[in-house]
Amino acid sequence: MASVVEIHRVSKTFGTFAALGPVDLEIRAGEIFALLGPNGAGKTTLISIVAGLLRATTGTVRVLGKDVVRDYRDTRRAIGLVPQEINFDPFFSVEEALRFQAGYFGVRLAEERLLELLTALDLLDKRHTGSRALSGGMKRRLLIGKALVHEPKVLFLDEPTAGVDVELRRSLWSYVRTLRDRGTTIVLTTHYLEEAEELADRIGVIDRGRLLVVEEKEALLRRHGAKLLRLVLSGPVAALPPELVRLGARLDEGGGAIVVEATGDATFGAVLAAAAAAGLPPKDVETRRTTLEDVFVQLLAEGHAPAGAGAAARAAAGGPGAGGRP
Amino acid sequence: MISLGLRTLLSKEVRRFLRVPGQTLLSPLVTTTLYFVVFGYSLGARLREIEGIPYAKFIVPGLVTLGVVTNSYLNSASSLFVMKLQGTVVDLLVSPLSYGEILAGFLGAAALRGLLVGSIMWLVAGAFGGFTLAHPLLAVALLALVAVAFAALGLMTAIWASSFEQVNFFPTFFITPLTFLGGVFYSISMLPPALRRLTLLNPVFYMVDGVRFGLLGISDASPWAGPTLVAGLAAIAVGSAYAMLRSGYRLRG
Numbered sequence: 260m261a262s263v264v265e266i267h268r269v270s271k272t273f274g275t276f277a278a279l280g281p282v283d284l285e286i287r288a289g290e291i292f293a294l295l296g297p298n299g300a301g302k303t304t305l306i307s308i309v310a311g312l313l314r315a316t317t318g319t320v321r322v323l324g325k326d327v328v329r330d331y332r333d334t335r336r337a338i339g340l341v342p343q344e345i346n347f348d349p350f351f352s353v354e355e356a357l358r359f360q361a362g363y364f365g366v367r368l369a370e371e372r373l374l375e376l377l378t379a380l381d382l383l384d385k386r387h388t389g390s391r392a393l394s395g396g397m398k399r400r401l402l403i404g405k406a407l408v409h410e411p412k413v414l415f416l417d418e419p420t421a422g423v424d425v426e427l428r429r430s431l432w433s434y435v436r437t438l439r440d441r442g443t444t445i446v447l448t449t450h451y452l453e454e455a456e457e458l459a460d461r462i463g464v465i466d467r468g469r470l471l472v473v474e475e476k477e478a479l480l481r482r483h484g485a486k487l488l489r490l491v492l493s494g495p496v497a498a499l500p501p502e503l504v505r506l507g508a509r510l511d512e513g514g515g516a517i518v519v520e521a522t523g524d525a526t527f528g529a530v531l532a533a534a535a536a537a538g539l540p541p542k543d544v545e546t547r548r549t550t551l552e553d554v555f556v557q558l559l560a561e562g563h564a565p566a567g568a569g570a571a572a573r574a575a576a577g578g579p580g581a582g583g584r585p
Numbered sequence: 586m587i588s589l590g591l592r593t594l595l596s597k598e599v600r601r602f603l604r605v606p607g608q609t610l611l612s613p614l615v616t617t618t619l620y621f622v623v624f625g626y627s628l629g630a631r632l633r634e635i636e637g638i639p640y641a642k643f644i645v646p647g648l649v650t651l652g653v654v655t656n657s658y659l660n661s662a663s664s665l666f667v668m669k670l671q672g673t674v675v676d677l678l679v680s681p682l683s684y685g686e687i688l689a690g691f692l693g694a695a696a697l698r699g700l701l702v703g704s705i706m707w708l709v710a711g712a713f714g715g716f717t718l719a720h721p722l723l724a725v726a727l728l729a730l731v732a733v734a735f736a737a738l739g740l741m742t743a744i745w746a747s748s749f750e751q752v753n754f755f756p757t758f759f760i761t762p763l764t765f766l767g768g769v770f771y772s773i774s775m776l777p778p779a780l781r782r783l784t785l786l787n788p789v790f791y792m793v794d795g796v797r798f799g800l801l802g803i804s805d806a807s808p809w810a811g812p813t814l815v816a817g818l819a820a821i822a823v824g825s826a827y828a829m830l831r832s833g834y835r836l837r838g
Contacts, residue, residue, distance in 0.1 A: 273838070310679050313838035332681040340679045346672030350604050351597075362593025363680035405676065 263288045263337075263413050263444050264309060269318030270468075271304050279304045279468040281318055286413070291435065291445045293459035293476075295452065295555055301468040302448040303343055306415045310340040323412060336364060339411030343418045343448075345398045347390035353377070353401055354386045357408050364409035376404045379434055396427050403431070407438075414438065416447040420454060432458055456551040464558045471558050476551070483554040488527045490517040490534055490541035500537040506530050517541075590682045594690030602660055602698050609660070609698060610705065613652050617706045620648055621713050624770055635772050636803050642717065645710040646724075646797035647769025650731060652706045654760055654789070657699030657732040661691045662739030662752050669743065669836075678837065684830045688740070692823070695736035696729060703728055707800075717801055723812065724799025730815045731792050735760070737822035744829050744836060763789040768797075773805045788814060 262285040270280030279301040286292050294302045307313040309320050311331055320327040322334040348356060357376065361368035377383040380400040385393060393401065399419070406414060416435070420428040428451075435458060439445055449455055455462055456476070463473040472479065495514035503517065506529055511518045517539070519530050527546070534541060587595075602609040625641035635643045668674040677687060707716075718724065738755065746752045767789035773781045784790050785806070795811015798804035804811075830836070 271838075307838070311837070312675065312678050314833055332683065335679060335681040338679065340675070342672065342675050344672050346675060348668075348671065348673050350601050355600075359593055359597045360676055360680075362596075363590050363677065363682055365589045365681065367589065 261288045262286060263323055264446070265321040266305070266309065267319050267321075269305070269308060269315045269320060271301075271308060271313060272316045277468060279308075282465075282468075282470050284463060284470060284473060286444060286446055287461070288444055289439065289442060290460040291439050291447070291458050293455035293462045294446065294448045294465060295455055295462060295551075296448070296465035297559065298450075299467075300465045302465055303417055304468075305465070306340070306417055306446060306448060310338050310415055311335055312340070336409065337412045339406035339409065339414045341399075341402050341406045341414070341416045341419055343421065345395065345402065347393070347398050347401065349389065349391040352387050352389055353382055353393070353404075356390055356401060357404055360405040361408040366409045368408060372408075376407060379437075380404050381430070396423050399423060400427075400431075403434075411443065413444045413446065416445065418448055418450060420449070420451060428454070452550070452552040452555055462551070464555060466559050471561075479554060480549060480551065483549070483557060485549050486521050486527070487547045488519045488521075488530060489545040489547075490531075490539070491543040491545070492516060492539055493542045496539065500533070500539075502533045503530065503537065503539075506533060588686060590680065591686040591690055594677070594682065594686065595693050598660075598664060598690055598694030599697060601664060602694070609656070610702060613656060613702045614705050614709060617648055617652065617709050620644070621710060625713065628770070635775075638801055638803060639714060641714040642710075642801065643772075643797075644770055645707065645714070646800045647764075647767070647793045648710065649703045649706045649728070649800070650789075650793045650796045651764045651769060653699040653703040653728050653732050654735045654764060654792075655699075655756065656702040657695045658735040658739040658742075658756060658760060660695035660698045660739065661736045662743045662746075664695075665691060665740055665743035666746055666749070666752050674836065684827060688737075688823070688827050688830055691740050692733055692736040692826075695739060696732035699732035699736065700728060703732075718799075719802030720799045723808075724796055727792070727795050727799055727812050727815060730812070730819045731796075734815060734819035734822045737819070737826040740826045741822070741829055744826075744834060747835075760789075763787050764793070766790075767793045768805065769793055788818060791815070 264284075264286035266282055266284040268281040268283060270282070271278045282301075282305060284305075294305065296302050304313060308315045309322065309327060311327060311334070314328070323337050325333045325337075327334045351359070354373065357373060358368050374383070377386055380403060382397060382400055382404065385397060390398065390401065399422075403416075403419065419435075420431055423431065432454070435445055435447075447454070447458070459476050461474065462476050462479055464471045474482070489511070492515055496510070497514060499508055499510055499517065506519065507521070508517050508519045508530060510516070517534060519527060521527065531544075621641065621644075624644055628640060633640060665674070668677070682690075742752055742755055766784065767787050768784060773784045773790070776784060791806060791811040791814045794804045794806050795808065795815065798808040798811070
């Protein structure tokens, strides 16, 4: 798949503080890429450099093959940015804000396109309302409208659903998918791991200005994740049959439960069969798959830990591998 | 050919100050009227004429210049500074507008407000003391240059400033004192030699003097000193503002 954004050895220093990098990253055409990281990790710094809000200290960024500094007019036409902080101009209405933003991009906003945007963002009845009178959620939707008004090839969403209620968040997710289906490449930063898990095709985890991992979401979950099976027994047992031990099972809850952890594509059919054959039919069966949140916390912990401390980091992350209760 | 992007920014900036006409256009009208009443009539009764011109008329060019200077500066300074505070400056920074277009948009709207206020002041003054236009083209060209120069200064201040106090620093400590001491209310021929020499170092004096020549046909210095100096200052101010925008100083981290 072709790259629409190519980030090469990009770093940013504020005074003596190294906020970012150097970072290498490519964003593929038509994907939803989620950039995850804690506060101050460098997410906003990175996308601000791509969008032209900040200048990189070192390195180059190309959007659709054009340099963001030398060919800034071309690259900015290709980019839409929804900033993290809500902003609005109290002097103007929703329609005026959208028309001005379109004009800055050299686009005359057709009535049809205006109505399409207002409808998609549920702002149709607020068309003539002053920006100051909008609720927080409406102001955020207006920001999204302003970022989309020139039909960008790449849309950057910096914490798009921060402070947005669940219903609106779901509707925004749905709209983001619609945009992706129409061919828009989407890069989002988020604190809501559920959001990345729900939307992203690929995920990058960034911390302290370093990109820890970039991977397909499913592969990331498979590679770093684990599955856990817990068989709750009718009564406690003193020891496990050898067949179950061979399959990696261990006793938990004072012998009242059998726990097995597996990674990758392993299945638990053999464990269930061995338990039944050993006369240990479960009273209840619980399964759990690692969530993106577990992987994220684990990666961050590994990122901070010295080399070879992966197991300790895994335990610190409290994921299934730590033996914790699912 | 003016691009759609520049036309949009100009239109937005003009609409911004027209949305609050009481603050941007009518407030200077009240101030000017008070100046004419207080200075023109109270002092006019004592001074009668300066260089053959009635005092109430003599102060008009200086007050018009004061209005143009103050309003051009305030428009670009407050507009960009408020955009920085509100975060809406992002809208411009992510757009493909060139640095020249952003500069032209802000300076064009600010100069227009300055000239509108100057025109209103001149009309009010005319209503009090009668209209005189000795060299209209020179007066308009000079005031336009003054407006652009101070709009550029306002824009640079907005880029640099991180508080309203800093935005008000130049008008309070430089623009107003230099304008009031630049011969708005008197001819420098009335000053003692030491003060006269000091006034000749004040660039605003040449602006007021040049506008006075344009409107009334009289001047203390050479009539070409004002236009020459203002053209030079405007070129330096616009060039510096462009360089500041292009450098990304305090706008692009």
